[in-house]
Amino acid sequence: MKKLFATFALTFGIMLTNSASAEQTVKIGFVGTFSGSGASFGEDMYDAFMLPIERNGGKLGGVPVQVIRKDSQFKPEVANQVTDELLDRENVSIIAGVTFSNEMMAIYQKVIGRGVYIIGSNASPSQLAGAQCSPLYFNTNAQNDQRAEAAGKYMMEKGYKRVYTMAPNYQAGKDYLAGFKRYYKLPLAGEVYTSLSQLDFQAELTQMTAAKPDAVYAFYPGGLGVQFIRQWRQAGLAGAIPLITGSTVDLLTLPALKEDAIGVVHFAPWGPDLDNPQNKRFVSEFDAKHKRLPSEYAASAYDSALLLDSAITRVKGNLGDKPAFTAALKAADFQSVKGKFKFNHNHMPIQDFYVFEVVKDGNKDRYTHKTVTVAMADAIDAYQADCPMK
Amino acid sequence: MTWSLFFVQALNGLQYGVLLFLLAAGLTLVFGIMNFVNLAHGSFYMLGAYLGAAVYSASGSFVLAGVAAVTGALVIGVAIERTTLIAFYARDHLYQVLATVGLILFFNEIARILWGSSAIYMRAPQAFTGAISLMGILYPSYRFLVIAVGLAVAVGLYVLIHHTRIGMLTRAGATNLRLVSVLGINIRLLNTALFGLGAALAGLAGLMAAPILAVQPGMGDNIIVTVLLVIVVGGIGSIRGAFFGALIVGLVDTIGRVYLPILLSHLTERDSADAAGSALASMLIYLFMAVVLAVRPQGLFPMPR
Amino acid sequence: MLLFPESISPRSPRFIAVAALLVVLAIVPPIAANAGGPFYVTLALRILVFALAAASLNLLLGYAGLVSFGHALYLGIGAYVVAILSFHGVTNGWLHLGVALALSAIIAFLTGLVCLRTSGIAFIMITLAFAQMFFFLATSLKYYGGDDGLAVARRSDFEPLFSIQSNTGLYYVTVVVLVATLYLSWRLVHSRLGRVLRGASSNVRRMEALGFPVLRYRLAAYVMAGCVCGFAGLLLGNLARFASPAYMAWTVSGDLIVMIILGGVATIVGPLIGAIVYVILETIIAAYTQHWMVVLGPIILLVALFAKRGIYGSFLAWERRIDFAR
Numbered sequence A: 001m002k003k004l005f006a007t008f009a010l011t012f013g014i015m016l017t018n019s020a021s022a023e024q025t026v027k028i029g030f031v032g033t034f035s036g037s038g039a040s041f042g043e044d045m046y047d048a049f050m051l052p053i054e055r056n057g058g059k060l061g062g063v064p065v066q067v068i069r070k071d072s073q074f075k076p077e078v079a080n081q082v083t084d085e086l087l088d089r090e091n092v093s094i095i096a097g098v099t100f101s102n103e104m105m106a107i108y109q110k111v112i113g114r115g116v117y118i119i120g121s122n123a124s125p126s127q128l129a130g131a132q133c134s135p136l137y138f139n140t141n142a143q144n145d146q147r148a149e150a151a152g153k154y155m156m157e158k159g160y161k162r163v164y165t166m167a168p169n170y171q172a173g174k175d176y177l178a179g180f181k182r183y184y185k186l187p188l189a190g191e192v193y194t195s196l197s198q199l200d201f202q203a204e205l206t207q208m209t210a211a212k213p214d215a216v217y218a219f220y221p222g223g224l225g226v227q228f229i230r231q232w233r234q235a236g237l238a239g240a241i242p243l244i245t246g247s248t249v250d251l252l253t254l255p256a257l258k259e260d261a262i263g264v265v266h267f268a269p270w271g272p273d274l275d276n277p278q279n280k281r282f283v284s285e286f287d288a289k290h291k292r293l294p295s296e297y298a299a300s301a302y303d304s305a306l307l308l309d310s311a312i313t314r315v316k317g318n319l320g321d322k323p324a325f326t327a328a329l330k331a332a333d334f335q336s337v338k339g340k341f342k343f344n345h346n347h348m349p350i351q352d353f354y355v356f357e358v359v360k361d362g363n364k365d366r367y368t369h370k371t372v373t374v375a376m377a378d379a380i381d382a383y384q385a386d387c388p389m390k
Numbered sequence B: 001m002t003w004s005l006f007f008v009q010a011l012n013g014l015q016y017g018v019l020l021f022l023l024a025a026g027l028t029l030v031f032g033i034m035n036f037v038n039l040a041h042g043s044f045y046m047l048g049a050y051l052g053a054a055v056y057s058a059s060g061s062f063v064l065a066g067v068a069a070v071t072g073a074l075v076i077g078v079a080i081e082r083t084t085l086i087a088f089y090a091r092d093h094l095y096q097v098l099a100t101v102g103l104i105l106f107f108n109e110i111a112r113i114l115w116g117s118s119a120i121y122m123r124a125p126q127a128f129t130g131a132i133s134l135m136g137i138l139y140p141s142y143r144f145l146v147i148a149v150g151l152a153v154a155v156g157l158y159v160l161i162h163h164t165r166i167g168m169l170t171r172a173g174a175t176n177l178r179l180v181s182v183l184g185i186n187i188r189l190l191n192t193a194l195f196g197l198g199a200a201l202a203g204l205a206g207l208m209a210a211p212i213l214a215v216q217p218g219m220g221d222n223i224i225v226t227v228l229l230v231i232v233v234g235g236i237g238s239i240r241g242a243f244f245g246a247l248i249v250g251l252v253d254t255i256g257r258v259y260l261p262i263l264l265s266h267l268t269e270r271d272s273a274d275a276a277g278s279a280l281a282s283m284l285i286y287l288f289m290a291v292v293l294a295v296r297p298q299g300l301f302p303m304p305r
Numbered sequence C: 001m002l003l004f005p006e007s008i009s010p011r012s013p014r015f016i017a018v019a020a021l022l023v024v025l026a027i028v029p030p031i032a033a034n035a036g037g038p039f040y041v042t043l044a045l046r047i048l049v050f051a052l053a054a055a056s057l058n059l060l061l062g063y064a065g066l067v068s069f070g071h072a073l074y075l076g077i078g079a080y081v082v083a084i085l086s087f088h089g090v091t092n093g094w095l096h097l098g099v100a101l102a103l104s105a106i107i108a109f110l111t112g113l114v115c116l117r118t119s120g121i122a123f124i125m126i127t128l129a130f131a132q133m134f135f136f137l138a139t140s141l142k143y144y145g146g147d148d149g150l151a152v153a154r155r156s157d158f159e160p161l162f163s164i165q166s167n168t169g170l171y172y173v174t175v176v177v178l179v180a181t182l183y184l185s186w187r188l189v190h191s192r193l194g195r196v197l198r199g200a201s202s203n204v205r206r207m208e209a210l211g212f213p214v215l216r217y218r219l220a221a222y223v224m225a226g227c228v229c230g231f232a233g234l235l236l237g238n239l240a241r242f243a244s245p246a247y248m249a250w251t252v253s254g255d256l257i258v259m260i261i262l263g264g265v266a267t268i269v270g271p272l273i274g275a276i277v278y279v280i281l282e283t284i285i286a287a288y289t290q291h292w293m294v295v296l297g298p299i300i301l302l303v304a305l306f307a308k309r310g311i312y313g314s315f316l317a318w319e320r321r322i323d324f325a326r
Helices: A003-017 A039-055 A076-088 A101-113 A144-158 A171-183 A202-210 A222-234 A254-261 A277-290 A296-314 A322-331 B003-034 B041-059 B062-083 B093-115 B141-163 B165-175 B177-182 B187-209 B219-234 B239-265 B270-295 C013-035 C038-063 C072-087 C093-115 C120-139 C167-189 C192-202 C204-209 C214-240 C250-263 C270-288 C293-306 C310-321
Strands: A026-032 A063-071 A094-097 A117-120 A137-139 A163-168 A190-194 A215-218 A243-246 A265-268 A349-360 A367-379 B131-134 B137-140
Touching: A026 A039, A026 A076, A039 A063, A039 A094, A039 A222, A039 A277, A039 A296, A063 A076, A076 A101, A076 C038, A076 C214, A094 A296, A101 A117, A101 A171, A117 A296, A117 A322, A144 A171, A144 A215, A144 A243, A144 A265, A144 A349, A144 A367, A163 A171, A163 A202, A171 A190, A190 A202, A202 A222, A202 B003, A202 B137, A202 B239, A222 A254, A254 A367, A265 A367, A277 A296, A296 A322, B003 B041, B003 B131, B003 B137, B003 B141, B003 B165, B003 B187, B003 B219, B003 B239, B041 B062, B041 B093, B041 B187, B041 B219, B062 B187, B093 B219, B093 C120, B093 C250, B093 C293, B131 B141, B137 B141, B141 B165, B141 B187, B141 B239, B165 B177, B165 B187, B177 B187, B219 B239, B219 B270, B219 C120, B239 B270, B270 C093, B270 C120, C013 C038, C013 C167, C013 C310, C038 C072, C038 C167, C038 C192, C038 C214, C038 C250, C038 C270, C072 C093, C072 C120, C072 C214, C072 C250, C093 C120, C093 C214, C120 C250, C167 C192, C167 C214, C192 C204, C192 C214, C204 C214, C250 C270, C250 C293, C250 C310, C270 C293, C270 C310
Parallel strands: A026 A063, A026 A094, A094 A117, A117 A137, A163 A190, A163 A215, A215 A243, A243 A265
Antiparallel strands: A265 A349, A349 A367, B131 B137
């Protein structure tokens, strides 16, 4: 569409409004989805990412940083374009954020090929954890499949015999269901992929009830999740069939879903009630500033800013020495809100996954997650063997 | 595949078709009588959804939201027609298309300015949040409401077209516009009235769709193509064509989407059946249109000329 | 045969304008290198690729009177050919080009056979519908990315003749292709095919009475236009290093139509002027407001209302008025 030209225009505008940048400023391009059904992701991630930066007076690792925010609109071709601008126009040294997997895949080769770092904190496609890993790519979020892997293991252990799976037809959707099947070994009662732009799931829900599964595993991020859960409830399925999900009833959709989400099971590597000092500080600061609880994606973005802070400190602001900067990033010498944090050799985190249930947040009029138990400890992603890095 | 399942899927198709009909009815009238290509019809749909969602969240009354959506779309439609579109009636289709595309961009951005880029989610009215059990399968009661409203509108339009004076003028105008104006009828007023009616129906469609889909800028852009397809298949200018065309397209699309992959899985193995099935399913209504136009280029229920 | 199908005086405003335009096109990369870097070359490249697509559509829209609303389909075809062949390790540019042109021709031929039997609104609708059909086909290609699109592993390889691995190289190739296309369009419009098309756009029955098989001529033009647009798609795929179903959206076809009308329907250079103005207009407006579409939308409307001849068309009319075109 006209969106093909839109972002060029925005860049021009930014060029006109930006004053000359200071010397030795590190330019970071933050690519996220800030419009449409995925907008809540980008906003949450950006808000969390900026918290440490603002706390340090616009600096990371003692060096001034300039964060240039670009809206990829959940469209890979737009992500492609805005990245062109960030690379060509702004000469960024780091690309951060990257909300969705299809966007990540659209820009990865281009960015890495230019020698620019990608510090991802959400989209984490399998190829990048495996064969296409790179010294320039790090991700503070779990690899896409892992939330589903934890769920698959859980459902296998719980003894469900006929599981029906549903996800949208894009990279992350395929990753989630592939991950699920890796740990849930029994044949599925159904495996359905809906079009990414499809918001009406009635026909698929009807098919699903006809298949008489004993549980459903679904992945529908952002706005799709709101629609899915709502329609689930409207179809009278709440309480009738157990619904286990990843990234569907998260802190982004809970404000819209409210009590509709009660009873839905959620898997994630982080929850607002994780008991460590960094997390408590993060949640209370975020809540105070933005009047809402942060999501797990915000948590990863916050971690990525802390990661950069620690790494830039280590190399004393000299990003030009790439081997040194890569080593500094790999060391992950910072206090993560997830408690313990370590990178695997493929630059994916090794972390725990928890089962959460949706509860009311005290006596406030909002909903949050309560940790039930650890589903998978020190989880390692399934693609690390394909990564040739040491 | 069970027959009760098929029945429920058919209901889904019917619900989708009814929504398409609400949009197609107004569009086909304007096409048929004034020979005017109005791609911005989807914008009335979007504005109706936004106005309805806004009033609903403010007042909690679905009926009030309905009134807001319908009158809002009506007023905006008439205003646009009188001020802007009237200049294009005599022009080439090319310029009509262009002008209405400009309107689409404008309205999408207005929505973005007023309500932001993120989608808005509207709940179904309290009375219709449950599900009804149909032959062992639970069906959301809200969707029954949509079907009921759509059929009511269809009946209402039928009465309007065939049993009122305005309806008679509409039918006459669709057959031979010049003759009707020679008889002293104010064609301009008639057309504005019809345009307004079409916009109002589009606004209603937007409101009915809002609890099912997401209300966001540009929500009309994709559905308008399907609506155009419905009109072409049904026969331009014909309400009956819009009705049956919409139902057929709704059914073909829904049932095709669900059953094609299953059908193909009997022929080939799972993975390629899935891929081929979904590919074919999404192209199905276009193939259907191509076949209809090849055999009967004037559509299935054309207006007699 | 004459090099120029119509006589043009080197002193005419038209000649000067086109010559100036060619000079400007040629010097964009060196200027960009000094002024601000590779971004301007990328921007100019996008303008030219869309100008090429618009020029191909102009043949149908402007001269033959066929309002095709699905022309962006061929942009998608060209881009996907590059992406898919590259994905499988085939990077020979000539192969990319051959397949892109062949595929565009076949699809244009088959869809043209159906579309060209209709006229008026039905024609607009059916071309739109075919584009949507292929859009959905592309989104369902799970193996090749589907909705997500497909990144181009390596650009088309035309070495040792020339290289488009760098944006500058790609730029000059695009300029050559565009200029060649405009020249050939000029020849075509003044040829018999062109005259039959123009005659048919005002009165089909008369042309048929004169013995011309109008459908065949139109189909030929339709296929040619599709091929040129497929070429533009190939260049777009190389430029963006990405193919996406979004390239085939009907709204892209709408953008092409705006460019043509803005520049001047039924003029050779119009589409190029239109593409340049459209993009620059967006850029300028967007510098003032994030909601630039609010301004652009009404501008398009005004263009539709008043710009019967478009920018270049008005320029030509002015030239005729001052009686320079002899």
